[in-house]
Amino acid sequence: VAHLVLRKLERFATLSEEDRRTLLAHVRHIQHFNARDDLAKDGDHPRYVNFILEGWACRYKLLEDGRRQIISFFVPGDLCDPIVFLLREMSHGLGSITPVTVARVSREDMLALMAKSPALEKAFWLDMLISAEIQREWTVALGRKTARERMAHLFCELAMRLRAIGLAEGQEFEMPATQTDLADALGLSSVHVSRTLQELRGAGLIELKGKRMTLNNEKALREVAMFDPSYLHLSNIVT
Amino acid sequence: VAHLVLRKLERFATLSEEDRRTLLAHVRHIQHFNARDDLAKDGDHPRYVNFILEGWACRYKLLEDGRRQIISFFVPGDLCDPIVFLLREMSHGLGSITPVTVARVSREDMLALMAKSPALEKAFWLDMLISAEIQREWTVALGRKTARERMAHLFCELAMRLRAIGLAEGQEFEMPATQTDLADALGLSSVHVSRTLQELRGAGLIELKGKRMTLNNEKALREVAMFDPSYLHLSNIVT
């Protein structure tokens, strides 16, 4: 059930059979959430690390007047901060986009995992580092890119991340976020997301019907986005 | 010379006298940089962790057409990713704002520090976590806040961070970033930064003469910014 988590962590470190068993033994406490539910709320004391096993989720913050910013998307295999329990309280919410299955791993279990397996510890460090890289790339997109560039970039990123865990076939993948979700992630209004999607469709770069995304011309999409996948560190990390 | 780094890390974990000595023993290889120089370039293989001992620096990315986004500011005591050497190449540059003094700690030294001292290891984890929190807050600002709100937020954040290492006296601190730097950090044009600064000055919220910043009405500034310092986790982390 947690094989996508393993798949992700194995990009970061060579795991022995025992490492894998150890991890799987600690992935219990499975929970299910409906779509558009909260896995954790702003202000909560973080007692677990959430491993996303199935479905899409996101990190978000709300401003007083209702403005929402989605800070990151989580897809299967992702962890919500390997060591978040070191902090006293969460300063953001975790919400589901689709129905989601998570494993909640306790502080004690995480510490035990890292103590037992240096490979897992390294994998968790790398997960943190690469999440930070993604966050930086979002910072650049929000600060300096136009709507079209930002959106193209997001789709390129999602395609790469989903491929890395085997959830994209060729140029196609499930993209369950609504236009309102995309707006809150891209710092746009949902109206403008609709128009920008039309532009990308019109230019023959993407197709998006229902929740099914196809990158019809990924090369051109990357050019629009100024997308350079090196920040995702997808190749040759394992040493 | 590295006492600000200690000061920062001691917020994250209780360090024994030996931890402190161990750390200081590894803070050698001091280097100086001029203002507006590069400590590291995009694409470099990261072999060192930079500890900022004096001066301001920043992380930034350039787009093909010259647009620049500053991703984070570094002030004395900050580390540029405690474990960055796990990655094959940097996907951003590190630049100085003012003249800067850094200690470059090698991969081997960092690993030795963490192996020897669980307290230091924990402090490094927390440093990563809190840097991530700051990055998320920037994401929210860039995605959903207006120019005035963003700028107010940045000044509130900098005040808190500088206070935490003793580099602010009351409401005053050195703010050496130029308006162009601020623009690239806030995702604005330098012209608009100038106007927005005037607005904040006009409202009696701040004073900024040369490089000297005074928060004349921090309470009101926080309200404008919707600034809630809890994301910085400044209190009661040490356990």
Next chain:
DNA sequence: CGATAGGTTGAGTCGCATCAACCGGGGTGG
């Protein structure tokens, strides 16, 4: 079959960008 969530489209507006001129101060070289 009505209700509702998600998406599309048009019209008008606004926040911020761009372009351009200008100012002041500190450093430099003739």
Next chain:
DNA sequence: CCACCCCGGTTGATGCGACTCAACCTATCG
């Protein structure tokens, strides 16, 4: 020592990208 330059900052005029408001369309579901 003064003239000049250059960098950082200010201010005005104009333009554009994205927002807001609003109507409407479509698919899904109880």
